[in-house]
Amino acid sequence: MKRYILLLISCLHLLTACGKEHTTTENPPRKAFVVGYLFANTGLLEAAKKLDFTKITHLNIAFINPDATGTFPTVLGLSETVKLAHQHDVKVFASFAGGSPPEHLKDLLKPAKQKALIVNFGKLVDTYSLDGIDVDLEGDFIDENYESFVVGLSDLLRAKKKLMTAAVATWTSNRITDKALARYDLVHIMSYDYTGPWNKSNAGPHATYAHMVKDFTHWRDVRQVAPEKLVIGLPFYGYGFGPSIADDITYKALVAQYPEAVHTDEIVIPQQGTFYYNGAATIASKAIYAREQGAGGVMVWHLLGDADAPHALLQIIQDNLYPTTSR
Numbered sequence: 001m002k003r004y005i006l007l008l009i010s011c012l013h014l015l016t017a018c019g020k021e022h023t024t025t026e027n028p029p030r031k032a033f034v035v036g037y038l039f040a041n042t043g044l045l046e047a048a049k050k051l052d053f054t055k056i057t058h059l060n061i062a063f064i065n066p067d068a069t070g071t072f073p074t075v076l077g078l079s080e081t082v083k084l085a086h087q088h089d090v091k092v093f094a095s096f097a098g099g100s101p102p103e104h105l106k107d108l109l110k111p112a113k114q115k116a117l118i119v120n121f122g123k124l125v126d127t128y129s130l131d132g133i134d135v136d137l138e139g140d141f142i143d144e145n146y147e148s149f150v151v152g153l154s155d156l157l158r159a160k161k162k163l164m165t166a167a168v169a170t171w172t173s174n175r176i177t178d179k180a181l182a183r184y185d186l187v188h189i190m191s192y193d194y195t196g197p198w199n200k201s202n203a204g205p206h207a208t209y210a211h212m213v214k215d216f217t218h219w220r221d222v223r224q225v226a227p228e229k230l231v232i233g234l235p236f237y238g239y240g241f242g243p244s245i246a247d248d249i250t251y252k253a254l255v256a257q258y259p260e261a262v263h264t265d266e267i268v269i270p271q272q273g274t275f276y277y278n279g280a281a282t283i284a285s286k287a288i289y290a291r292e293q294g295a296g297g298v299m300v301w302h303l304l305g306d307a308d309a310p311h312a313l314l315q316i317i318q319d320n321l322y323p324t325t326s327r
Contacts (some may be wrong), residue, residue: 008104010129032290032322033297034314035165035188036094036233037062038081039305045077045084051303053088055314058095058186060165062302063098064124070108071118072124082129091131093165094124098136105137109145118152132163142175154183167233167299168216169193173223187225188299191215192235197302199246205236205265207277212286227294234286234298235278236305236313241244242273249275250305251313262311283313287320297321 033059038047044061061081065073082092097105108117121133133153139145150164157164165186168176181187190206205226211233219225236251254261254275261267266276278286290298298317300306306313 006019019237022103026206027319031171033057033186033231034317034321035060035297035299036271036303036314037299037301038244039302040064040075040078040095042076042186044075047304048077048081051126052312053085053090055318056090056300056303057297058091058093059085059097059303060093062134063136064094064096065096065102065105066108066117066120067097068104068107070113070120072120075128078128086129091130091163093134093163094128094130095134095136095167097119097138098103098140099138100143101137105141106143109141109143109149111145111148114145114152115147118149120158121153122156122160123169125157126301127158130162132165133158133268134165134167134188135179136167138167138169139172142172146175146179147180150180150183165231168219170218173228175220178222178223181223185233186229186296188231188233189219190213190233192233192301196239200241203274203276206239207278207290208265209285212289215291216295220251221310228296231296232286232290234283234300234317236300236302238277240273240275240276242269242312243263244271245269245273249277250303251277252307255307255311262299262307278313280311280313284316284320291320291322 032262034056036056037060040061041061059079064072064075085092107113125133128272153162163185164183165188166184167188167190169190177230187309191212194211195202195204196206216230216232219230220227238249238254240246240249254277258267262280263281265282266274268274289300298321
């Protein structure tokens with residue numbers, strides 16, 4: 001009888017062990033993306049050396065735009081930055097256009113010049129060993145030429161086994177066709193700048209939790225983008241409203257000057273005005289939301305805006321965005 005009991009116990013142990021092993025194989029933890037933007041100006045490599053590459057998965061260099069002939073000028077330090085990022089298994093993208101792009105881009109996107117521009121994007125990717133292109137065409141730069149440009153660039157990048165992402169704002173969602181939207185590997189939702197120095201009469205927060213939920217559900221439910229392709233944008237900066245306050249400030253500078261700012265989303269500077277931003281708790285809540293909704297991850301504008309330890313927002317993101325998943 002004891003032999004049968006021992007045999008039964010052994011079988012149960014084997015079944016349990018096999019069950020655990022099977023579960024781990026079938027359901028590995030999903031990797032979350034942390035996309036960070038870094039300015040493509042003089043001193044790019046020096047800035048890149050300051051980054052904690054263990055906290056990001058994608059590095060977008062902003063902004064790399066062609067001249068009026070459609071040719072991309074040399075970007076000093078980019079080759080070395082790409083090499084440094086790749087050593088840490090971080091993908092590097094050239095981010096194109098931006099919030100204030102050169103006006104000649106509209107002409108380059110027209111049919112007569114579009115194909116030549118796309119070819120030059122291919123040369124850009126090859127020259128610097130980039131992993132892809134981030135399309136950040138905004139506002140009226142999303143015109144009748146947008147879809148054909150996105151499709152053409154996608155075809156070229158796919159042939160090279162490269163990726164293509166986009167930075168999008170919900171208020172211009174109706175300008176982006178389903179065909180164009182489907183070509184992106186990741187869609188970065190710019191869930192910030194709901195107000196700012198350009199609208200002094202509308203003082204208040206520019207990137208609330210409610211704004212984020214509204215934006216994410218729009219792209220997921222209305223535009224039908226798979227949640228794992230959606231990346232939620234987080235601001236590492238704030239805006240000032242008041243008679244004698246700076247128009248904008250990085251989170252790094254804010255915390256250095258006003259340590260108590262860590263604990264809230266706004267801080268009043270007597271006789272000057274109020275800064276509105278995302279503090280530690282809000283960043284944590286947004287990262288948790290991304291995790292719970294099965295989003296692809298989060299995007300940061302911009303990396304050099306982060307505070308130093310122990311108040312670094314990237315660390316807060318890492319602690320709350322798929323915390324059991326290793327990079």
